[in-house]
Amino acid sequence: MKVANKKVTAERLVRDALEKAKYFSDYHIFTFLNEEVAIKKAKEIDKRIAKGEKVGKLAGVPYALKDNFLSPEGETTASAHILEGFTAPVTATAVAKLEAEGAIMIGRTNLDAFAHGSTTENSYFGPTLNSHDKTRVAGGSSGGSAVAVALDIVEFATGTDTGGSIRQPASFNGVYGLKPTFGTVSRYGVVAMASSTDCIGFFTKTPDDMNLLMSIAAGQDPKDMTTLPDYYDESETKSQKDSLRIGVIKEFDNDSVSPEIREALKKKVELLKAKGHEIVEVKMPSLKYALAAYYIIVPAEVASNLSRHDGVRYGFRSDKSADLKNLYENTRNEGFMPENKRRIMIGNFVLSSGFYDAYFLKAAKARTLIVKEYEKAFSKCDFLLAPVTPNPAFKLGEKIGDPVAMYLEDMMTVSLNLAGVPGLTIPAGETKEGIALGLQLIGPRQSDKNLIQFAKELA
Amino acid sequence: MEIKREDIIHLAELSNFSLSEKEIEGLGKDLQEIIKYISQLDQLDTNNIEPTYQVFDLENVWREDEIVEQEATREELLALTVEQKDHQIKVPKVL
Numbered sequence: 001m002k003v004a005n006k007k008v009t010a011e012r013l014v015r016d017a018l019e020k021a022k023y024f025s026d027y028h029i030f031t032f033l034n035e036e037v038a039i040k041k042a043k044e045i046d047k048r049i050a051k052g053e054k055v056g057k058l059a060g061v062p063y064a065l066k067d068n069f070l071s072p073e074g075e076t077t078a079s080a081h082i083l084e085g086f087t088a089p090v091t092a093t094a095v096a097k098l099e100a101e102g103a104i105m106i107g108r109t110n111l112d113a114f115a116h117g118s119t120t121e122n123s124y125f126g127p128t129l130n131s132h133d134k135t136r137v138a139g140g141s142s143g144g145s146a147v148a149v150a151l152d153i154v155e156f157a158t159g160t161d162t163g164g165s166i167r168q169p170a171s172f173n174g175v176y177g178l179k180p181t182f183g184t185v186s187r188y189g190v191v192a193m194a195s196s197t198d199c200i201g202f203f204t205k206t207p208d209d210m211n212l213l214m215s216i217a218a219g220q221d222p223k224d225m226t227t228l229p230d231y232y233d234e235s236e237t238k239s240q241k242d243s244l245r246i247g248v249i250k251e252f253d254n255d256s257v258s259p260e261i262r263e264a265l266k267k268k269v270e271l272l273k274a275k276g277h278e279i280v281e282v283k284m285p286s287l288k289y290a291l292a293a294y295y296i297i298v299p300a301e302v303a304s305n306l307s308r309h310d311g312v313r314y315g316f317r318s319d320k321s322a323d324l325k326n327l328y329e330n331t332r333n334e335g336f337m338p339e340n341k342r343r344i345m346i347g348n349f350v351l352s353s354g355f356y357d358a359y360f361l362k363a364a365k366a367r368t369l370i371v372k373e374y375e376k377a378f379s380k381c382d383f384l385l386a387p388v389t390p391n392p393a394f395k396l397g398e399k400i401g402d403p404v405a406m407y408l409e410d411m412m413t414v415s416l417n418l419a420g421v422p423g424l425t426i427p428a429g430e431t432k433e434g435i436a437l438g439l440q441l442i443g444p445r446q447s448d449k450n451l452i453q454f455a456k457e458l459a
Numbered sequence: 460m461e462i463k464r465e466d467i468i469h470l471a472e473l474s475n476f477s478l479s480e481k482e483i484e485g486l487g488k489d490l491q492e493i494i495k496y497i498s499q500l501d502q503l504d505t506n507n508i509e510p511t512y513q514v515f516d517l518e519n520v521w522r523e524d525e526i527v528e529q530e531a532t533r534e535e536l537l538a539l540t541v542e543q544k545d546h547q548i549k550v551p552k553v554l
Contacts, residue, residue, distance in 0.1 A: 086539065089531035183515050196513045222527075225520045292497045303474065310475070312550055314539035324553045329477035341476060342489055348473040349466075349494070362500050364510030369503070371511055404492045420514030445516070 001155050001209050003059050003102075006049055010042035010060025010104065017062035017106045020153040027129045027151065029144045030107040031067050032074035038062065038106045045102055056101030057212065063098065064148040064157035067108040068115060068191040071095045078191045079123035080113035082335025083315040092189025093221045094158065094200050101216055109144025109157060113337040114306065115165055115193045117141050118409050121400045122339040129396070131173045132436050136393040139169030142203070146173040149203040150436070156213060157203045162193045163294055164388070164413025166201045170425035171388035171438025176204045176455070180214065181445045182420035183228040186221035194301035195226075197294075197417035207455040210424070214448060231446050240450055246272055247282035247381035252412055261387045264428040264437045268385060268458055275457055282377045282384065286369040290415035293370065295407055296350045296363035297418070303347025309335065342403060367418050374419040374444070383454060384442040387412055388425055392435045413440070422448045426455050460498070462491045 004010035018035055045060045065071070068078040070088035077083040095105070112122035120128045120143035128143040130136035131150035138147050145157035146169035159166035161179035170177025178201040185200040192198065200217070204210045218232035248269060253262060269279055311317035311331030318330035336344070350359035377384060389409055399406045416423045421442060428437045441458070443451040467487045471478045478486065533546070542549040 089535040089539070091530070183517075196515075222522055226515050228516065286503070289500055289503050292500045295493065296497050296500070307475075312540065312548060313536075317541040321551055324550050325475075326477070327551055328475045332475050333477045333482075336476075338482075338485075341474070341478075341482075341486060342493065344474045345467075345470040345476075345486065345490060346493055346497075348470050349490070350497075352470075352473065359497065359500075361510055362503075362505060363497075364512055365505035365508040366500055366503055367511040368508050369505070371514060402492075403489050404496050407493075407496070418514070 001058070001061055001212065003057070003061055004042075004045055004049060004055070010045040010049070011039060013060050014038045014042040014062050014104055014106060017154055020151070021107055021148075024151050024153060027131070027134070027147055028126055029109055029128050029147050029153070030064070031077060031079060031110050031125055031144070032108040034073050034105050034107055037073050038104050041104050057216065058098060059102035061103045061156070062106040062154050063103050064107055064109045064145055064154045065095065065105045066111055066142050066145045066158050066160060068111060068160060069095050069158055070189040070191070071105070073105055074108050076108075076191070077124070078114050079111045079125055080335065080337065080340070081124045081316055082309050082311070082331065086315040088189070090189055093186035093223060094217050095189065097217050106154060109142070109148055111144060112141040112339065114191065114340055115141040115160055115162060116302070116337070116339045116343055118164065118168060118406055119396075119400070120144065121396065122337050124337060127396060130393045132430070132434055133393070135395055136435065137172065137396055139172030139393060141165040143169045145203050146170055146175060146177065149173070149175045149205060155205065156209060159201055159203055160190060160193070161199045161201055161417065162197050163298060163417050164410050166203065167388050167413050167423050167425040167440050168410070170203055171440070172393040172436060174427045174430070174436030174438065176207060176210055176427070177425040178202055178210055178214070178448070178452070179416060179423045180218070180448050181228070181422045183226050184214070184232060184448060185217045186219070186224040186227050188221055188223035192305040194298040195305065196301060197298060199417070207452045207459070211449065211452045214452070228446070232449055240453060243276050243278065244382040244454065245278045245280055245380070247280050247377055247384045249287070249384055249386045250281050250283045251285065251287050252386045256390055257387055258391045260392065260431045261390070261437060265385065265387060265439055268428060268439060271458065272385075280381050282380060284373045284377060286366070286373045287415050289366050290370055290418060291407060291411045293363040293366040294410070294414035294418060295346070296359050297367065299343040299347035300351050300360055301347070302343045303351065306340065306344055311335070339403070370415050371419045374421055378444040382443075383447075383451060386440055386442060388438050388440045389413070392431050392437055416442060421445055422451055424451050424455055426458050460494065462487055462494060
């Protein structure tokens, strides 16, 4: 990571990033550019460097912030109409930690509204375009962040991953993307989607950058009671065996997966074998049901979390309302995107009386089987290597009219969120047409650091 | 199961949405497809399996019982609303 010093000023780094952001404006990556504040902050860092003062590990490093992280710099909209006009009076813990080390946010990135989606086509502001092919989707929901890193506008960007929203766009754009172990990074000040699966992570161009960012962002936060005690220590070099056992998930290596993705997997498997690692086949039959369980559990939590958006306290308010009930209904109907509405209504359906046992409880039981299956898998191998998606980035508009076809693209990412285990997308070449390919490395809970280290072997 | 027009209207009511006729029709179709998909869980044997609602490894995370200052002031929070009067959020009539 290029950190500011006496020769390369923070102002230079920030101005370059802003310039690139503008140059690539047709990709529709940013919902807000933080020009004035970013340059002011850069100048302050430069002054401190000139005086010989100690600066942070990320001094003057420009970064892109997914627009569902709260901070007073720019409106936090989560790319949703209902949050338009909302400038947060608080700062997310993750943002505060990055900025304490001198990182400078140059812009907020586009996402599917409320992180509901896999392409950014559900953004109120329109879709972000794929970094490798403008006719294709960027992936989602953190599509803007992935493309910002892939096009080299910034060295890193933040993301959130509830069911694949970091790993999938990382894969679609050929960059590293980490969904950490559930509870590793504080979620305080991040727009909630599904509390039992939401994770915060990053997009980077190298495993080392990922390691550095995780060492800064991870840790227990009194403002988020679901953060784990500090376990992530960058300086500590956990001894890893020279030869590891890597599992390949049988259920994710069949005809339903694009031949080019299977080929990419095969190549990495050969590379690992050549490096002396052992490859084992792992059967995980319950993963077949992960997507159905996910699209019950997550909408249920979404319905609950998004009930707070009512137009009363912040954000957009519909002005056509005669009474309070009407105000809620109009604000929510005008303020949410169609996919938000589908998920909220499905959530209320699976939680409603008469259907709770058949859907929500059943899915919670399926979740137990999925958790156990991962535990069993990691008793047989150190890490798993798997595709991220069944297909590479598809064409814009190709699946937007068919919600189930869109959900099916998430089938390989969602189970990790249900189990709380970490997953790291690694770049894995390109298709014949030049579309980025990626694979995910999956580890047991709290193996994030080793997972990142191991990714270097696959580079 | 079959999702009827009344079901969509009921779910919209639970969700606080004032759906248009076109939306009722469109969401009806979409929700029917989604429910058909998620209903495949029927085929999974979950006999004697306990449910999992969260995968966080800790329970009962305690902190000192002391007043923690809020990051935002009352004024800052009130400034976020569309309409305020006498230091309170103003909304249309409730009843």
